[in-house]
Amino acid sequence: MNKIIKFTLVLLSTLGLILGTTSTSFSKVEGDKIILGAAVSLTGKYSTNGKHTQNGYNLAVKRINEKGGVKVGGKTYKFDIIYYDDESNAGRAAQLAERLIKQDGVKYMLGPYSSGLTKAIAPITEENKIPMVEANGASRSLFTKGYKYLFAVLSPANQYLEVAIDLAVEKNGGKGVKIAMAFEQDAFSQDVRLGVIDAAERTGSEIIIDDKLPKELNDMAATLAKVKATNPDVLALSGHSKGALTAIRQISEMQVDVKMLAMTHCDASKLAKQHGKKSEYALCAAQWHKTLTYEDEFFGNGIKYDKDFNAEYGYAPPYQAAESSAALLVWKDAFERANSTDTEKVRDALAKTDMQTFYGNIKFGSGGQNTAKPMVLFQVRCEGDTCENKVVAPTKWASAKLVHPIPKWSER
Amino acid sequence: MDLLIFQVPILMVQASMDGLLLGILFALIAYGMALQWGVMNIINIAQGELVILGGYIAYTMYTMGIHPAFGVIVAPIIMFFIGWLLYKLVIYRVVDRDLFISILATFGISILTQQLMNFIFGADVVVAQSNFGTTMFFEGLVTLPNAKIFSAVVSVIFAIGLVIYMRKSKLGRAIRATAQNARAAKILGVDTEKVYAATFGINAALCGVAGSLISITFTLHPYVGLPYTVRSFMIVIVAGLGNLPGVALSGMGLGVFEEFADYILGTEFRIGAVFILLVLILVYRRFALSRKREYLK
Numbered sequence: 189m190n191k192i193i194k195f196t197l198v199l200l201s202t203l204g205l206i207l208g209t210t211s212t213s214f215s216k217v218e219g220d221k222i223i224l225g226a227a228v229s230l231t232g233k234y235s236t237n238g239k240h241t242q243n244g245y246n247l248a249v250k251r252i253n254e255k256g257g258v259k260v261g262g263k264t265y266k267f268d269i270i271y272y273d274d275e276s277n278a279g280r281a282a283q284l285a286e287r288l289i290k291q292d293g294v295k296y297m298l299g300p301y302s303s304g305l306t307k308a309i310a311p312i313t314e315e316n317k318i319p320m321v322e323a324n325g326a327s328r329s330l331f332t333k334g335y336k337y338l339f340a341v342l343s344p345a346n347q348y349l350e351v352a353i354d355l356a357v358e359k360n361g362g363k364g365v366k367i368a369m370a371f372e373q374d375a376f377s378q379d380v381r382l383g384v385i386d387a388a389e390r391t392g393s394e395i396i397i398d399d400k401l402p403k404e405l406n407d408m409a410a411t412l413a414k415v416k417a418t419n420p421d422v423l424a425l426s427g428h429s430k431g432a433l434t435a436i437r438q439i440s441e442m443q444v445d446v447k448m449l450a451m452t453h454c455d456a457s458k459l460a461k462q463h464g465k466k467s468e469y470a471l472c473a474a475q476w477h478k479t480l481t482y483e484d485e486f487f488g489n490g491i492k493y494d495k496d497f498n499a500e501y502g503y504a505p506p507y508q509a510a511e512s513s514a515a516l517l518v519w520k521d522a523f524e525r526a527n528s529t530d531t532e533k534v535r536d537a538l539a540k541t542d543m544q545t546f547y548g549n550i551k552f553g554s555g556g557q558n559t560a561k562p563m564v565l566f567q568v569r570c571e572g573d574t575c576e577n578k579v580v581a582p583t584k585w586a587s588a589k590l591v592h593p594i595p596k597w598s599e600r
Numbered sequence: 601m602d603l604l605i606f607q608v609p610i611l612m613v614q615a616s617m618d619g620l621l622l623g624i625l626f627a628l629i630a631y632g633m634a635l636q637w638g639v640m641n642i643i644n645i646a647q648g649e650l651v652i653l654g655g656y657i658a659y660t661m662y663t664m665g666i667h668p669a670f671g672v673i674v675a676p677i678i679m680f681f682i683g684w685l686l687y688k689l690v691i692y693r694v695v696d697r698d699l700f701i702s703i704l705a706t707f708g709i710s711i712l713t714q715q716l717m718n719f720i721f722g723a724d725v726v727v728a729q730s731n732f733g734t735t736m737f738f739e740g741l742v743t744l745p746n747a748k749i750f751s752a753v754v755s756v757i758f759a760i761g762l763v764i765y766m767r768k769s770k771l772g773r774a775i776r777a778t779a780q781n782a783r784a785a786k787i788l789g790v791d792t793e794k795v796y797a798a799t800f801g802i803n804a805a806l807c808g809v810a811g812s813l814i815s816i817t818f819t820l821h822p823y824v825g826l827p828y829t830v831r832s833f834m835i836v837i838v839a840g841l842g843n844l845p846g847v848a849l850s851g852m853g854l855g856v857f858e859e860f861a862d863y864i865l866g867t868e869f870r871i872g873a874v875f876i877l878l879v880l881i882l883v884y885r886r887f888a889l890s891r892k893r894e895y896l897k
Contacts, residue, residue, distance in 0.1 A: 231715070231718065232718070232723070232823075233718075233723055233821070233822070233823045234723065235718060235722075235723040236722060236723040236724050370867070373868065399866065399867040399868070400866070400867055400868035401867055401868075402867070402868065402870065402871045404824075404826070404827040404830075404871060405827075405867075405870075405871070406814075406818040406819060406824065406827070407618075407622065407818065409614075409618045409859075410615065410618065410859055410862035410863055410867065410870075411862075411867055413611055413614045413615070413618070414604060414611070414863070416741070416743075417604065417608045417610075417611055417741075418604070428725075429724065429725040429821075430725045430819050430821060430824070433725050433726075433727050433819050434818065434819050437727060437818075437819070438745075441734050441743065441745035441747070441748075442734070442743040442745070443734060443736075443740065443743060457724075457725055458724070462726065462727055463727070463729075464729075598740075
């Protein structure tokens, strides 16, 4: 009996070894397929958003292939993506990028989820001169390193809350406002903070509280007590989903009254659903909202994208999915304009991108960031017990009027 | 350096109250850790994950339409059995081994629990709503969320209940005997295996209570367990092993210290400040103990 087990074990491990070492090596273009590579977080702490990213990519691949694929040099190609799970771990993401490029022979990359993981992968794609179109790394530092092969379809992080400060100043009759802010100590949130500081300098506003929240922190009570004592016009917060949910919980518990509450990650944290009426009037920055009126030939517009995505995956697409889909549209456009599969030619075509997608206009600046698309702000509004995000800025797309100042807790 | 708290002295009341309420909750978690550390000589790295798992039990009840506060009754019962099971599967193999092995084993449990929670409950940050409202003092200048008051009261009840149980019950006496000298207890007829399993179960149950309370006061996520482990570890270190009133005191003390550090040094230094205090306390105790020529038990 023991011998049989041993024999099977040896057999299995030999088989594993053979399969492991001789796996078919993909090249950039195989037959009628253009192969893209992506490391996304399917497990670990980013797995929810990693899944949104993957679904966004897949939906766009399906749609582009259905609508005739990519036409390069008189031949029609279809997109295909090799995925690896980066386990939400930057070191693992970097390893997988190496593997995609060196072992699988991938010549075109899609980005992972989050600024941190994109930062880990970018040096590798850069070194190997592999163009990468990413949709989920917004940190400003990605665009100041002079990367030539990195292209981001989303607006950089420092733009997230700038619009909100401008709006508050506008509502204050053009005069500067008093700003209290608390940002988590991570790359993304600190970039959002820099944007707010820029906006404050530009508008002559004064920053009266500037708290940096440790990543491990679950409690904002001290920051909020300071806010209560100093009475600022704007409270600006960013700390991913945990920060958004903690903030709303404690703001409502401590009944903190401010004229404007500006934050990030409201949709990622399902704020309106989890906190209901407590989250009402929170102003949130987002890359995209389905009611924006951008159009393209693949998805139509945001409303149609929302419907198609819902039919395919059974939930409404968060902006993380929409921007990921947009990345594929950028790739298709670049391949066709380059009319070649040569990485250098495709890179040059990517750099000259100037197009509209259902997600927004896309045009890359010198650092690779998208300079053509403004951020949108929405405000949580409730009717009865159901709360929804309504776009309030830019005014061109506003579906509701901004409520300013926020009614006091005692009057709600 | 921020002097706001001195300009607006009412903030001192707020800071003290917030710190106390936070500290009591942490003390409950530390209490479980001290118990099993003292009895079994195991430092449980998975403490925070057990807390979060307890929180998810309360959260699951909440999604089924039951008030999450009832989690403080249901979660400890389920967690006790999970703890018992963990003992029978893993911990009993490492009880008599050196500390390093037990740290590795519980570290493994913590990774496994994180991933399982991620798998079962998803990676979203979630909260359970208690809708308990807020108590206000000084015309709304000092606010105390009732959920936090509830947490502190429940924590105190469980802590006192456990102290009485340890004094009066047969199992409690067996646990204390085993903590003092496992070999002697065994010779006198105490089934130490059973005592160990029960101790690990009781610790898990305490984590379950704390987790349910955290689901209504803070947020839940499969990967936020570590801060709870670290905090309870620090509280136990400061209090010293086997010093249960000390655990309560050091929990509250560190909570208040942390809040004041936040106001005076800035939020970014609050956790750093606690660690510096920990180092100072350890250095002081090192000298104090060497003068007394005694050793930590």
